[in-house]
Amino acid sequence: MSIADEVTGTTIAGTKPAGTRPRAAAPAITLPAIGERELRLDLFRGLALWLIFIDHLPASLLTWFTIRNYGFSDATEIFIFISGYTAAFVYGRAMLESGVLIATARILRRVWQIYVAHVFLFTIFLAEISYVATRFENPLYTEEMGIMDFLKQPDVTIVQALLLRFRPVNMDVLPLYIVLMLALPLILWSMKWRPDVTLGLSVLLYAVTWEYDLYLSAYPNGFWAFNPFAWQLLFVFGAWCALGGARRMSRILSSRVTMWMAIAYLVAAFYVTLTWYVPQLSLFMPKRIEQWMYPINKTDLDVLRFIHFLALAALTVRFLPRDWPGLKSPWLRPLILCGQHSLEIFCLGVFLAFAGHFVLAEVSGGPVMHALISLSGVLIMWGVAWVISWYKRVADKSGAKTKNAVGNADLAGGG
Amino acid sequence: MKAKVLLSLVLLCGGLAAPLARAGDAASTPATTSPTTAAPATSPVPAACELPSYLLSSESQLPKVADAVKAGKPLDILVIGSRSTTIPSSESSSYPARMEAILKEKLPPSEVVHVSVEIQSKKTAEETASTFVKLMEAKTPTLVIWQTGTVDAIRSIDPDEFRSAVTDGVVALQKAGADVVLMNLQYSPRTETMISAQPFLDNMRVVAQEHDIPLFDRFSIMRQWNDQGQFDLFSPSRGPELAKQVHDCLGRSLAQFVIDAARLEPAQQQN
Numbered sequence: 001m002s003i004a005d006e007v008t009g010t011t012i013a014g015t016k017p018a019g020t021r022p023r024a025a026a027p028a029i030t031l032p033a034i035g036e037r038e039l040r041l042d043l044f045r046g047l048a049l050w051l052i053f054i055d056h057l058p059a060s061l062l063t064w065f066t067i068r069n070y071g072f073s074d075a076t077e078i079f080i081f082i083s084g085y086t087a088a089f090v091y092g093r094a095m096l097e098s099g100v101l102i103a104t105a106r107i108l109r110r111v112w113q114i115y116v117a118h119v120f121l122f123t124i125f126l127a128e129i130s131y132v133a134t135r136f137e138n139p140l141y142t143e144e145m146g147i148m149d150f151l152k153q154p155d156v157t158i159v160q161a162l163l164l165r166f167r168p169v170n171m172d173v174l175p176l177y178i179v180l181m182l183a184l185p186l187i188l189w190s191m192k193w194r195p196d197v198t199l200g201l202s203v204l205l206y207a208v209t210w211e212y213d214l215y216l217s218a219y220p221n222g223f224w225a226f227n228p229f230a231w232q233l234l235f236v237f238g239a240w241c242a243l244g245g246a247r248r249m250s251r252i253l254s255s256r257v258t259m260w261m262a263i264a265y266l267v268a269a270f271y272v273t274l275t276w277y278v279p280q281l282s283l284f285m286p287k288r289i290e291q292w293m294y295p296i297n298k299t300d301l302d303v304l305r306f307i308h309f310l311a312l313a314a315l316t317v318r319f320l321p322r323d324w325p326g327l328k329s330p331w332l333r334p335l336i337l338c339g340q341h342s343l344e345i346f347c348l349g350v351f352l353a354f355a356g357h358f359v360l361a362e363v364s365g366g367p368v369m370h371a372l373i374s375l376s377g378v379l380i381m382w383g384v385a386w387v388i389s390w391y392k393r394v395a396d397k398s399g400a401k402t403k404n405a406v407g408n409a410d411l412a413g414g415g
Numbered sequence: 416m417k418a419k420v421l422l423s424l425v426l427l428c429g430g431l432a433a434p435l436a437r438a439g440d441a442a443s444t445p446a447t448t449s450p451t452t453a454a455p456a457t458s459p460v461p462a463a464c465e466l467p468s469y470l471l472s473s474e475s476q477l478p479k480v481a482d483a484v485k486a487g488k489p490l491d492i493l494v495i496g497s498r499s500t501t502i503p504s505s506e507s508s509s510y511p512a513r514m515e516a517i518l519k520e521k522l523p524p525s526e527v528v529h530v531s532v533e534i535q536s537k538k539t540a541e542e543t544a545s546t547f548v549k550l551m552e553a554k555t556p557t558l559v560i561w562q563t564g565t566v567d568a569i570r571s572i573d574p575d576e577f578r579s580a581v582t583d584g585v586v587a588l589q590k591a592g593a594d595v596v597l598m599n600l601q602y603s604p605r606t607e608t609m610i611s612a613q614p615f616l617d618n619m620r621v622v623a624q625e626h627d628i629p630l631f632d633r634f635s636i637m638r639q640w641n642d643q644g645q646f647d648l649f650s651p652s653r654g655p656e657l658a659k660q661v662h663d664c665l666g667r668s669l670a671q672f673v674i675d676a677a678r679l680e681p682a683q684q685q686n
Contacts, residue, residue, distance in 0.1 A: 058604055129609055136605055136651050140658035143498035144603045146537065146569045147610055169611045215573075222571035225611070280469065291625065295617050299574070357608050361649045 039327040039336055040320060045082045046339030049349055050378055051075035056170050056353035057377075058360065060370040069277070071269040072296055072308040076173065080231055081309065083177065083342075084238025087184055088191070092243055095188050104185040111181045117347045118174040122161050125168050128354050132361075150220070160219035167218065170350060172225040179216075179228040180235045187236055191243055199245070202236035205229060210300060223299070230300040234309070246317075253317055262311035269308050334378075337385040344388055345381050352377040463645040464664035470636050471668060473629035473676045477594040480677040483557045489527035490518070492673075493556035493593075495543065498536045499601050500562055508659040511560075513666025514673075521674060531556075539567050540577055544584030551591035558673065559588045560631070562598035564615040574614040581622045589626070596673065597623050597630045602637035604649050629676040631669055640664070 051066045052075045068074035087107075095103035133148040150157045150166075160166035164175040190198040208214065209229040216224045241249075252258055272293070275281045296302045326332060338345045356373040363369065483490050494500060494511040501509040515530035522528060533550065535543045540563045561584060567577045581597070588595045599619045600612050616634055623630035640661070641648040650657055 056608075058607060125608075132605060132609075137653045138605075138651060138657065139503050139653070139655050140648070140661055141499075141601070141603050141605065142503060143536075143565050144569070144601065144606045144610060146498075146566070147606055149569075169607075169609055213575075218571065220570060221573075223573050225571075287624075294621050294624070295574075295578075295614075299614075354608060361605055361651075 037340070038322065040316075040322060040324075041082050041086060042336040042339035043327060043332055044078055044316070044339070045086075045342050046335035046337070046345075048075040048078040048082070049338050049342060049345050049381065050335070052079065052173070052346070053349035053353055053377055053381065054374055056350065057356050057374060058370070060367060060374065062371065062374045067312075069273060071266060071273055071312070072302070072305045073312065076226070076298075077234060077301075077305065077309040079173070079342075079346075080176070080180070080234045081238040081313070082339075084180070084235035085242040086238075087181065087235075088188060088239030088242040091184060092188050092191070092239075095192065100185070100189055103188065107181060107184050111178055114174055114178050114181065114343060117343060118164070118171070118178065119162065121171055121174070121347055121350050122168070124351055124354055125171065128358065129168070157219075163219075165217070165219040167225070170353060173346070175224070176226040176228055176231055180232060183232065184239075187239055191239060195240055195243055195245060199236060199240045202233050206233040206301075225299055227300045233301060233306065253314055258314055259318060262314045265307060265311045266315070269304075269311075334382040334385070337389055338381050341385050341388045345385055348381055348384055349377070352380060460667060461660075461664070463640070463660065464667050465645070466636060466639060466668060470632060470639060471672050471675060473672070475623070475627045475629045475676065477558060477596070477629065477673065477677040479592075479594040480558050480673065481679060484522060484526060484677065484679055487525060488557075489529060490522070490558070491554070491556040492518075492528070492530045492558045492560065493533060493554055494530060494560045494562065495533045495535065495550075496560075496562040496598075497534065497538065497565055499565060500532060500534055502655055502658045502662055505655055505659065508655070508662055510662040510665040510669060513663050514670045515666075517667050517670035518673070521670065522679075537566055539570065539572055539580070540564065540584060541572075541580035544580050544587060547584055547587040547591070551588065551593070555591070556593050558594045558596065560596045560598055560669070561585070561588065562633070564600045564612075564619060565610075568600060568610050568612050568615045571611065574618050577615060578618040578622060581619060582625070585622060585626050585628065595626075595628045596676070597628060598669075599630065599632060599634050602634045602641060602648060604641060605651075629672065631672050633665065636665070636668060637661070 051068075054062050055066050055068065055075065057063075063069070066075065091103050091107055094106055129148065130151060133145070133151060136145070157166055164178065167175055187198060187202075190201070206229070209227065214229045215227050216229075218224055237245075246253075271281075272285070275285055293304065296304050298305065327336070356377060359373055360369065480490065482488075492511075492515075494514075496511075500511065506512065509532075511530050511532045515528055518528045518530075519526075531554065535546070543561075543563060563581065563584075564577075567580075585595050585597070597619055599616050603610070612634065620630060637646075637648065640646045646657065646661055648661075
């Protein structure tokens with residue numbers, strides 16, 4: 001009845017295919033006892049990382065491939081959900097095997113890594129913005145240059161950045177992730193007790209956030225662009241699924257009613273998004289629905305977005321089974337590799353987006369250049385993921401024993 | 416095998432989406448040229464200013480402007496803006512001045528058009544809106560064009576607070592008896608990684624919808640020009656030339672937008 005059974009259950013289910021497959025097929029595995037990695041998670045996290053990268057670049061033809069153009073939710077939802085899932089899977093196991101204290105320590109170590117990554121990205125951002133401030137004097141944009149005002153007070157700004165209160169555009173995901181990971185020991189501890197109650201509490205916190213408008217303030221003013229009090233719902237839901245919830249829901253997930261409801265919702269959402277791009281269509285949108293629906297709030301994870309993600313996830317689980325052979329095809333290998341090293345690849349993606357902007361501004365801005373930048377960004381992400389995998393494999397061979405004891409922090413990654 | 420099917424599906428979807436987006440543009444292009452042909456005698460619209468018609472059309476109307484023009488009363492327009500309303504050291508080339516000139520060309524010669532500008536630099540929407548009651552006592556414009564959002568985006572004001580500030584401002588302006596047009600932020604690709612415009616654009620659209628007032632989508636318009644290659648808004652040029660051309664186009668588009676939103680028939684326009 002405890003989550004021990006459920007986690008073990010998952011493990012056994014996961015171990016089965018491991019026997020039939022040579023180990024070389026999944027080189028990143030350091031704990032074969034855990035069983036096969038859930039490649040679907042890696043696949044979709046990799047996909048989310050690519051989409052986040054493309055979304056951070058100025059709009060181009062490639063932007064049409066990103067899912068935010070086809071519905072309410074976007075890559076952030078996928079990313080946070082899978083992060084919750086994998087984190088609970090790895091650290092939940094650690095909590096059962098080594099106790100709450102050790103698991104908490106390991107989680108905090110991971111939080112530290114993410115924090116350092118965030119500070120590193122902030123440094124790059126500072127360099128970029130200082131460069132633009134000194135070089136860019138187009139009289140059309142004197143007003144927008146007001147954004148540089150914070151450079152006049154670097155002491156305050158940098159301290160606020162270290163406190164996660166000053167976060168430039170495109171640097172909101174990591175702080176959210178840091179806060180969610182900080183809460184993870186509590187979440188897991190509570191899940192160990194009663195998973196459903198924990199999920200219920202999470203929903204309650206989400207509702208309270210909407211009702212009483214809870215938020216974290218930011219510097220110099222405003223609030224966090226991703227409200228952790230609301231977004232925790234996805235994270236906790238991911239954790240709940242990882243610790244047995246997904247299996248218990250399997251009957252709901254496989255029912256045809258769910259499938260058709262999901263399809264209907266996705267189609268409706270697609271139509272609504274279509275009206276943003278083809279304004280002529282909005283004639284057919286009742287004004288009352290528009291007024292009720294808008295604005296679709298990303299900061300507080302609008303219910304419409306959450307449901308959209310659920311519908312997407314339900315269809316994915318239904319039509320893409322765990323043992324789908326395509327998961328091992330070389331075509332999807334780049335995505336899976338990126339998903340397996342998500343913290344590194346995420347940071348790289350943010351950096352590449354900065355760099356891409358820079359090239360577009362300084363060299364040329366044509367659509368060809370744009371496509372080239374997007375494509376080479378994705379290739380670089382793939383290449384680096386491959387190198388990391390390779391390095392881990394080599395390092396594991398030389399120090400297999402110590403590595404096994406520590407476990408695979410990377411699977412927990414999410415970062 | 417299945418992977419290949421999937422891949423080709425993805426490619427197919429992309430291939431379908433791209434022409435779809437293009438088709439949207441193409442379908443609306445003929446409509447773009449019609450305002451130009453309506454007034455052939457006046458200064459021709461530079462090719463650089465061309466826009467798909469959906470960016471210049473609004474379901475909402477400007478009844479007071481329409482009444483004033485039909486009754487032959489003077490048209491008094493007040494532009495409330497910030498630093499991006501003007502070009503430093505060349506006021507006469509800024510978009511309010513250009514709009515005034517174009518309106519005078521397009522409306523009947525008997526029509527008196529007067530545009531005044533109120534600059535509230537470095538003020539948020541809330542700070543600006545708090546001055547409206549006094550401002551509207553001093554001036555009694557037929558139409559107020561309120562351009563806002565940039566300062567709020569720079570300071571990353573809470574979008575909810577921003578929305579209620581804009582709402583309050585619009586209500587105050589309407590109470591004072593004026594038609595209102597909202598104008599959103601500039602498209603500024605250089606600072607795209609630093610200023611998050613989207614929540615502010617979304618909220619201005621919502622306020623415009625709720626109060627049934629026209630929204631002049633400066634952001635999308637400028638992005639259209641940049642994407643179509645009419646202007647290179649990435650340019651680091653220090654000279655005022657680019658700014659002058661962009662403001663000229665903005666002024667023309669805004670004049671056309673006001674005329675269309677007031678549903679002034681071509682008969683009320685010159686020629």
